Amino acid sequence: MITPGQPTPGSTRSLGQLVAELNRLPGVGPKSAQRIAYHIAQIPAEEARGLAEAIIAVKDVLLFCAECRNLTDASPCDICANPQRNRDQICVVEDPRDLVALERTRAYRGLYHVLHGVLSPLNGVGPEDIHLPQLFARLDGASDPLQEVIIATNPTLEGDATADFIQRRLSGSGVTITHLARGLPVGGTLEFADDTTLTRALSGRSPLE
Amino acid sequence: MTQPRTYRAVGLTLRKRLAGEADVIATMLTREHGKLDVLARGARRLTSKLMGHFEPLTLLRVAVARGRALDVISEAEVITAFQSVKTGYQTTARALYVAELVDGFSAESNANPALFDLTLQTLNAIAEQPMSDLPLRHFDLRLLDLSGFLPELYCCIDCGAELEPERHRYAAGAGGTLCPDCAPPDTLIRPLSLPALKVLRLLHRTAQPAGLPSLNIPAAVQNEVHSALSATLQYWLDRPVQSQRFLDATKSA
């Protein structure tokens, strides 16, 4: 096994360096880092250069959309610039990947706001550490009257705390605040649902149309 | 003698971290086995029976199989998810403050049933009095006591003399109260008023948060007590308490 950063017998300093860098990526342990490093060492030079250039291009080109804070190559992003989208609805998500998931459904035609994180007391992450001030500034300064803010944070302890924070901050502003329904997962059974899920499924029940 | 391959426990999830594709590694405080890191396989899958069980501040009955690196959850049943403390971000943060400190002060696999009981009692106290700081300060002092770091509150930590009224100071790094004549080197000494000292002694004498009298403590005294206790906690923990920073940052919001 290559120890990150250290030349190991049978390895080299440059391979060790690559393993160390890969090992810092989310979900990549020392073993995977080593496997990827050896793979890169053996692919054609153009392929490796393509990978390196893609990484650099992401850092050079990618920026936050000035309106919704999603990652984009140009600001405003395609969604914010699209005249077909409802401008009186904003859906608040934790992460750009959540936005992608919601877009995949094609069920939502409003705008978004990406927080890039959640309030996390255990990690000392407060409102100023994520893109919450930008959300409030955006809502306070909106030129078009806003109808609805849909809070789509994850149904976790921290996601709920974030939703509560936003709701308290916006209460009294006249805008309707809604939350994604939470309840039983598709394919789940009542018997195996925990109390929290069942409680929420009950409180979020909706009339049959 | 060989250890049994599985064991049962009642435990509170203090924190979780994500592992693998859909796994969770949870840090739990159990009554029987102290603090444990356990692997909950597939707990993030929507179809998993364990889904959602390992959110922080969930009290569980678990069956655990001993593993090579980590012990693995084989069964889990929620006793309570403490919904009553998770009604808002402020109470959630207060409850997480308790979880963070318990985590910081507990040793792995070192059973401390009194600390386990205090933790649950404090969570219940937060549910009953969501905006009162007294249960948290009581927790601070009792946690120090149950972890072997109780600060001295009756004598001078340096010369041993019994404290006289209005002649006392406090030094977290020295281990508690000081008389006005003693000044151990390299310690930050802070003034400590008689009302603040009395509140600290009262917190120490009260075994359970439910037994706390309903007091109307002036804000200045509360601040003094809080600041002495948080200096002491940070001294032993040797790092800032993140959830306290969160509570400070959101106080005015």
Ligand SMILES: [Zn+2]
């Ligand atoms: Zn945008």
Ligand SMILES: [Zn+2]
């Ligand atoms: Zn003295």
